[in-house]
Amino acid sequence: MTNITGRVREAFRGDQRVDADALIARLDAVHRFLTAVDGLLPDAELVPAHTLVERAGTRLALSRDHTVVALAGATGSGKSSLFNALAQLELSPVGVRRPTTGVTHACVWGPLEGANRLLDWIGVLPRHRFVRESALDADDETALHGLILLDLPDFDSVQRSHRLEVDRLLGLVDQVVWVVDPQKYADRVIHDSYLREFHRHRDVTVVVLNQADRLPPAEVPRVLDDLRRLLDTDGLTGVPLLSTTAIDPAGMVGLRGALERTVAERQAALRRLAGDVDTVVAGLDELVGSARPAGGPDDSTIDGLNRALAGAAGVPAVTEAVQQAYRHRAVAATGWPLVRGWRRLRPDPLRRLHLPGPADAGADAAESLVAATSVPDPTAAQRSALGLAIRAVADRAAADLPAAWPGAVTAAARSRLGDLPDALDRTIAGTDLGLGRRPLWWRVVGGVQWLVTLAAVVGLGWLVLGYALRALGLPALDNPMVGQVPLPTLLLLGGLLAGLLLAALTRPVVRWAARRARARAEQRLTAKVARVGEEYVLTPVRVVLGSYAQARDALRDAARR
Ligand SMILES: Nc1nc2c(ncn2[C@@H]2O[C@H](COP(=O)(O)OP(=O)(O)OP(=O)(O)O)[C@@H](O)[C@H]2O)c(=O)[nH]1
Numbered sequence: 001m002t003n004i005t006g007r008v009r010e011a012f013r014g015d016q017r018v019d020a021d022a023l024i025a026r027l028d029a030v031h032r033f034l035t036a037v038d039g040l041l042p043d044a045e046l047v048p049a050h051t052l053v054e055r056a057g058t059r060l061a062l063s064r065d066h067t068v069v070a071l072a073g074a075t076g077s078g079k080s081s082l083f084n085a086l087a088q089l090e091l092s093p094v095g096v097r098r099p100t101t102g103v104t105h106a107c108v109w110g111p112l113e114g115a116n117r118l119l120d121w122i123g124v125l126p127r128h129r130f131v132r133e134s135a136l137d138a139d140d141e142t143a144l145h146g147l148i149l150l151d152l153p154d155f156d157s158v159q160r161s162h163r164l165e166v167d168r169l170l171g172l173v174d175q176v177v178w179v180v181d182p183q184k185y186a187d188r189v190i191h192d193s194y195l196r197e198f199h200r201h202r203d204v205t206v207v208v209l210n211q212a213d214r215l216p217p218a219e220v221p222r223v224l225d226d227l228r229r230l231l232d233t234d235g236l237t238g239v240p241l242l243s244t245t246a247i248d249p250a251g252m253v254g255l256r257g258a259l260e261r262t263v264a265e266r267q268a269a270l271r272r273l274a275g276d277v278d279t280v281v282a283g284l285d286e287l288v289g290s291a292r293p294a295g296g297p298d299d300s301t302i303d304g305l306n307r308a309l310a311g312a313a314g315v316p317a318v319t320e321a322v323q324q325a326y327r328h329r330a331v332a333a334t335g336w337p338l339v340r341g342w343r344r345l346r347p348d349p350l351r352r353l354h355l356p357g358p359a360d361a362g363a364d365a366a367e368s369l370v371a372a373t374s375v376p377d378p379t380a381a382q383r384s385a386l387g388l389a390i391r392a393v394a395d396r397a398a399a400d401l402p403a404a405w406p407g408a409v410t411a412a413a414r415s416r417l418g419d420l421p422d423a424l425d426r427t428i429a430g431t432d433l434g435l436g437r438r439p440l441w442w443r444v445v446g447g448v449q450w451l452v453t454l455a456a457v458v459g460l461g462w463l464v465l466g467y468a469l470r471a472l473g474l475p476a477l478d479n480p481m482v483g484q485v486p487l488p489t490l491l492l493l494g495g496l497l498a499g500l501l502l503a504a505l506t507r508p509v510v511r512w513a514a515r516r517a518r519a520r521a522e523q524r525l526t527a528k529v530a531r532v533g534e535e536y537v538l539t540p541v542r543v544v545l546g547s548y549a550q551a552r553d554a555l556r557d558a559a560r561r
């Protein structure tokens, strides 16, 4: 006795149609997700998604006019018997010795040509393919045109190869008819390992209780109710559940009707793939979570990074040298001319660091880019401070991200660590420290120093000449008087005094200006070092955050039914 229960009709009516374009858009979103996370998340976690994209692409490119339905179940449940009964031919051997079916058999309703490529992909050998139409040309078979029915080996097999074959095929077919028998319908294996796994494929799942003739007629509804309860526990509420008898054509009517509807709707392939997308999306959900994509590390963390970078780059040493160099150069330019030469003998503090010295003043910055500096290497403390600052950047940036991501963010933050020392050194070497041009006031003060020194020298010469003439008894020079003081004396003493006074007055100004030069250099170096941090640390981190945002959006699109 076969009938479709009321619940079966309800389930069929309740099925929503899957729009092919919408499905393709969802698959495209899964593909976008995979592109976004490529190289960032562990490959092992992405295998199901890769498999889906590949499989779905192939399935959709192959015949959409065919629906592949598999008969799956434990050994002896009657799969081959149902297969033969539906085909009305003895295509797949039915046996007493278990398991009987070792390789998948296929029966195609309608012309075989269109189905061949599909069967090649599914992996059914040509000698196990049969064509229903050519075998028996009957009009009553047209309702099944487009059906490709597969008789699978047993999934609870003692033969490992059977189980592997079943698992492979269950991933490829459009619809599964699970065949159970009155003895084994409650078996743990079928429910835990198979039916439960298909709870997202409810709309392409049919369950049949075969060998119903072996039960007293009054028992059938009771067993069906019990099986329904188990299916509900499996998460398969509402799936079509029928009873069949393979040995009686009348006992096949319900299953045949269900298959006719499946073929007519031409929805199974799309529904199966939609269920696959649901499964994959649910599996990936944990990887992406619902965290809002972070904008990146906050300003104070970036400041911390920049400070650590500046320390590692030797900015304090360079700015100290800038201050000293300013004083050195200013004193050399504005000091008392007699001590300037001595000043110049001392090495320029910036030259010692192989940074632009006086001779390079105004040199093209690009030239100085070539040379590596002799700024001291970072100390162990500076290196570890930099490591901690980079770690802090990664931690802050990944603070709200799901567990799979912080590793990727940290790896990105450290990805260019090896290039940092050279990049920092090049940046320091290429920074205009602001000492290139001599300030105008240096020249003015320097000129005045020369003038007063010249006056002192003229005064001295004049006096010396006067003494010499007097000593030789020659007529004395007529010394003009300025007030009470002879002019040469005034020139000598006034020149010396003015020179010393000017030098004394200039000193605090030089010190003040040197501090300013240091501050200016520090500002410029910090800005340049920050740019290195941006390029070598923050940008890679932002790229990962961008990928996270893309992955999250893509997964959201893929989840939209
Ligand atoms: N009475 C009765 N016997 C059936 C029915 N269906 C199958 N059988 C018998 O059950 C036994 C097993 O049937 P098969 O069709 O070979 O079972 P199978 O599921 O293909 O088994 P494997 O190929 O080993 O996985 C055979 O002896 C069938 O004649 C049925 O509806 N009623």
Ligand SMILES: [Mg+2]
Binding pocket: 079, 080, 081, 092, 093, 094, 100, 101, 151, 152, 153
């Ligand atoms: Mg069989």
